[in-house]
Amino acid sequence: MTGVPSDLEIARAARIRPIEDIAAAAGVNAAALEQYGRYKAKIDPARLDAPPPHGKLVLVSAMSPTPAGEGKSTTTVGLADSLARAGHNVMIALREPSLGPVLGMKGGATGGGYSQVLPMDEINLHFTGDFHAITSANNALMALVDNHIYQGNALNIDPRRMTFKRVLDMNDRALREVVIGLGGPAQGVPRQDGFDITVASEIMAVFCLATDLADLRERLGRITFGYTYERVPVTVADLGVQGALALLLKEAVKPNLVQTIAGTPALVHGGPFANIAHGCNSLIATQTARRLADIVVTEAGFGADLGAEKFMDIKARIGGLAPSAVVVVATVRALKMQGGVAKDQLTRPDMAALEAGVENLRRHVHNVEKFGVTPVVAINRFATDTAEELDWLLAWCAAEGVPAAVADVWGRGGGGDGGDELAALVARALDAPGRFRHLYPLELSVEDKIRTIAQEIYGADGVDFSVPALKRLADIERNGWGGLPVCMAKTQYSFTDDATRLGAPKGFTIHVRDLLPKTGAGFIVALTGAVMTMPGLPAVPAALRMDVDPDGNPVGLT
Incomplete structure (x- = not known):
């Protein structure tokens, strides 16, 4: 693959349009647009001159992830670009990247190759400051709680039964368990504490499930951060600081508008992890996109057993949503790894491993069907895939009765013809009658x-x-x-x-x-199991290859 440009090189070579042009094409009126430089903006839904939400939802999920990579975000972007290329009015709704995985192992969350959201470096590094605001609101709450205890503890809070932690948008295992308040009476009340990563914060979840600023304030007030000595729950409303927390989030709660390489508008907003939280972008951004576009392509984190299930049973239930189509992303490489092949052997053809690994995809496909939606399988193509492997996988999908297409959106881009066949299948699925249902009723224990x-x-x-x-x-x-x-x-x-x-x-x-x-x-x-709400960095963090050149341009971002 010598000579193939990196994602960063592709992004820097792309022709990016002024964000006001993207906004105008998407139907965003000037009064609702708040620019953050030339290529990023926030949309104020309260000032948006657009109809109620009407756009159909396409949820992109995947098989179980492996270090081989499935390219779910890349497929999301490429699919949306291909739908737009076919003449559909489309918008993307994605999560914001967390600095923890960007500097750690997973990398950024803006897609890849010629199916990226731009400006990828700015989105992956700080963006419009939303995560800073969420981190600040979270830590302000805990500062106010500890101050309340220090100042006399009128609410009778038991420091031993605190259920809320401080957060940091970083993978830092050393902060999982800490002791605070040491150093004498002037330093506060000593107690055991700890840090979660920002994307695991309940304030992140509240931020992503609120319908508007008023609902955000109310949900903040309902947060339980601990218990009294009598084991009675204590909430933010009991402390009386939900207004202050909402104030810290009032600008962050507005969705962020950016664009793909092909010029498709994208809202990138909120970012809970799917293995330790609910793994979907903000409900406000999804509903804003549905006001502006006829088709909204959104994504749920990790495999369909996590992100998609949580989208169906949490986000869709709270927001009154129903996906009209679900895409399950799979790759030949990842299927072979699921079939027992080591990561350094995945470029070698291995039909036996592919046939064994496809059982993972089968379970995900059947799981999606349990929600009353027939999935479309997107086979995200890599250069090392053989024609025999791709043909076998397509034939397997056909035998299973599942629509499937090979998507070459990394190399040929959704703006090219790399995702045309997948887009046609998804468009057909959108026209099928909806039978969406949740997995369980809330009345169950x-x-x-x-x-x-x-x-x-x-x-x-x-x-x-x-x-x-x-x-x-x-x-x-x-x-x-x-x-x-x-x-x-x-x-x-x-x-x-x-x-x-x-x-x-x-x-x-x-x-x-x-x-x-x-x-x-x-x-x-x-x-x-052993899932952690504060991840650690790998032995060789991605940060080791990152730098900045003399002109201030990033180096080594993926």
Whole structure:
């Protein structure tokens, strides 16, 4: 592949249009547009001169991710560009990248090759400051809580039963467990604390599930950050600071407008992880896009067992949404890895491994069907794929009765013809009658909701609850939170809670070690296995290849 330009080189060579031109073409009136330089802007939905949400939703998900990479964001962008190329009025709705994975291992979240969102370097590094605002609001809350305790503790908060942590938009394992308030009475009240990554913050989830600024303020007030000595929940509203937190977020809550290489408008807003949170961009951005476009292509993080399930059962339920089509992204490389091939051997043809690994894709496809939607499989093409492998995979999809197409949107771009066949299949799916349904009713107990997800989506035999989790279940019912949906925190690499078990495992149990009520966001997080809410950096972080040239241009971003 010598001579193939990098994603950054492609992005820098692209012709990027002034953002006001993109906004005008998308139907954004001048009063609703707030520019952040030449190529980024925020949209104020309250000032938007557009009809109520009407656009049809295309949800892009994927098979279980592997280090080989599936290219879900790349496919999302390429598909939207191809739909626009076919004459459809299209807009993209994506999450914002977190600096943790950008500097760590996963890389950015703006697509790749000739299917990217621009300006990719600015989006991946700070963007319009939304994550800073969310981090600030989160940490302001905890500063106010600790100050309240120090100043006399009128709410009788038990420092030993705090359920909210400070956050940082970085992978920093050293901050998972800390002790604060040391150094004498003037430094506060000593207690054990810790940090989560910003994308795991409940304020991030609230930010992404709020319908407008007023709803955001109300949800912030409902956040439970701890308990009294009598084990009564204490909320942000009890502390009286929901207004201050909303003030810190009032500009951030407006969706960010950017563009693809092909000039398709994209809203990039919010960014909860899908393995430890609900993994979807903001509801405000999705609904704004649906006001402006006839088709909105959006994405849910990681595989369909995580991001797509949470989109269906949390975001769609809260927002009153129904996806009209679902795309499941797969690659020959990742399927061979799911079939037992080592990462350094994936470029070699191996039909036996491909046939074994396709069981992972089959389970994801069947899971999507459980929500009443027939999926379209997008085979994201890599240069090392052979014609025999691609033809076999297409034939397998046909035998399964699943529409499928090879998409070469990295190399040929959605603005070219790389995604035309996929776009045609998706357009056809959008015209099919909708039969969308949720996986479970809210009336089920929290325990039964978790068991339903584990058995129906993961293929588990059952669920094992730790003693602390069982105690938390009783607390949840006692406090009246049993009617909330469930957000599973689980490894993204496997249907199980063991990241090393690839493919489509059977005969396993999901182990729930704790339950975290997120009363502002409106869901219960179930922590399984060894999943961490503050990731660590890998042995060789991506930051080691990053730099800036003498002219201030970035080097080494992916």
